[in-house]
Amino acid sequence: METKQRIEELCRAYTSLTKEDIAQIVIKFEMLQNIADLAQANVFIDCPKRNGKTMIVVAEAVPTTIDSLYKTSVVGKEIFEPYEPAVFRAYRSGKPTMAHRALTHEGKHVKQNVTTICNQSGKTIGLLILEQEITLQVKRENELAILSETTEEFYRTFWDFITKEQAIPDIIEEALILLREDGCILYANNFAIGLIEGYGQLKLKNYMNSRIHECLPFIDISDYKHDAFVQREIHYLEKVFILRAICLKKKGDKGDRILLAFRDVTDLRNKERQLMVKSAVIKEIHHRVKNNLQTVGSLLRLQMRRGVSEEAKQSYQESLNRITSIATVHEVLSYSGIERVNMDEIIHKIAKTVIHNLPHSECRIQLELETEPLSLHSDQAVSLALILTELLQNCLKHAFKGRATGQISVGLYLLDQQIHLFVRDNGIGMQETEKADQLGLEIVKNLTQYDLSGVFEWKLWGGGGTVASVTFPFRQEEIL
Structure with missing residues (x-):
């Protein structure tokens, strides 16, 4: 088979592997395509070059059901330690390296799993590398990190409004209610107080620290028992509201804060x-x-x-x-x-x-x-x-x-x-x-x-x- 011949040629030309070692690499290659299809990932075999400082890719398999990570074949490419530290770490330690994150030369984020290929005497003669793209996952993680920072900053700014400039939330044409994690009210602006007086059973003087669903019966526990963002339309007593609920996290707090924002869209x-x-x-x-x-x-x-x-x-x-x-x-x-x-x-x-x-x-x-x-x-x-x-x-x-x-x-x-x-x-x-x-x-x-x-x-x-x-x-x- 031409690919097997290519593996043998690369190993003889660039490595110190024996004939038996090369045969072992070829045996591993025969399983490579099945591994790639099963794992939905690109799979490679790297072998150490004679200089002991770099590796060379002698074989690869591309999954048949998804696009390859690379536009062209990487067989014959030289691998350097600064770009593939997990590969060299596994080679030197003889132990697998799992879930290592790396960046390809084409700018894609990948998760690498590296395991060793050993000969009969236990010497590492190559490395089997499985790479899965996680670019979208990394992007989402970055977005979540930014969102977390944004919500923390928003919480700090909103709390400053409440404590220092209380008039500002009161002129916003939305009902704003700040809740503890257990659903108890910490703050409500004038529009929110109007809702509580209109629909709740409690008087104005004792709404603080009361549970939100006791003040506003159309609120569900799922509206504040979450750690992200919720938006839904509420129909109650011939009125229509848009409810937005956002979880506000602040470093050092024991529990989260939930900001509820209501907009009356009945006329709309x-x-x-x-x-x-x-x-x-x-x-x-x-x-x-x-x-x-x-x-x-x-x-x-x-x-x-x-x-x-x-x-x-x-x-x-x-x-x-x-x-x-x-x-x-x-x-x-x-x-x-x-x-x-x-x-x-x-x-x-x-x-x-x-x-x-x-x-x-x-x-x-x-x-x-x-x-x-x-x-x-x-x-x-x-x-x-x-x-x-x-x-x-x-x-x-x-x-x-x-x-x-x-x-x-x-x-x-x-x-x-x-x-x-x-x-x-x-x-x-x-x-x-x-x-x-x-x-x-x-x-x-x-x-x-x-x-x-x-x-x-x-x-x-x-x-x-x-x-x-x-x-x-x-x-x-x-x-x-």
Whole structure:
């Protein structure tokens, strides 16, 4: 096996190991992969070099289920004592070194377990090293140490406020209560005293050194029997509070201190409920508007099926497309519950619907959509939906006369503080007389100018095709 040959070559080249010693190292290597997978760790075999001052890595195994500690193989690397003291300590003492922490050359914290590999005469000929990454553990330990120092400093500062500047906690718009570890009250500011008087059974004069759950019945023992941080929402007698409880440790104290902070969020929760009701009402309104528009559309389709002239049928279809476009906007608003709509979704639906409604006798249209996810208020979305419908209908009516195929591109994007919508075709182009006579284009102009405060442009493009564009300013909140 090539790896075994590599071990033998390294041992012969850099160590004083005998042939029997090298064979023993190879036997240990055969178990290396199983150890790495079982321990979920990188495993190495180091052997002492001839100089007796350094080691060389002759074998390694990487766990198959997790990432390796090292980006590249370390086989053949020379190991120095200042960087691997646990390895050299185990080598010299002949005793295992467990749970030693080290830092790799790639900046990762690892826990090392080192045990010796001995030959038949008991001489140490190599070392088996198991390394597990503990970078996250070290980070958490450091964070806990910082948190402990912070809470101690906070306790000292808070106690200074209480003893020297008592007015400061009293102007904080939260109820603050300091407890002993057994849940007895050491201090309460004015807001907390108000809570105790409102919900507790004790009088103001005897709340000190009383148990917190006797003063405030909605407090659980778990709120102060902990050594970290607790936050929960309390519903009690039609009131809603946010409770935050933090354990404050101070060196020299026999027990911990618990700081409870209450904030009354009853008004906030009531407003949230009102907004939820309003949102539901808005969704219902849009749903009903959509249903009404679809009913009108169904009546138009019914009339078309009962028989109308070809000229009237075209007018019916254009009106139906306009109704469908508005209904599409309200359909999206009916399940979003907000007064904003994603125009990317609307444009895709409208464009495909208008193309689908093209009479089968007309040419085959290829549709390309180049849109960005932009959000508009509902009134602007309705205007832009109608504009898109009119522009598409004009393309289908004029651009591809006498042609079997055609291509239409629709784009929506944001550039230079302006929202741009364009509809481009590769058709024969629309004549100026047709442009001036079109009701659809008059609708586009009016909607662009009066509803969107924008600019509408129409011009020839490419080899005779047409591009129509609408540009209007956006407000920052209009971006999705």
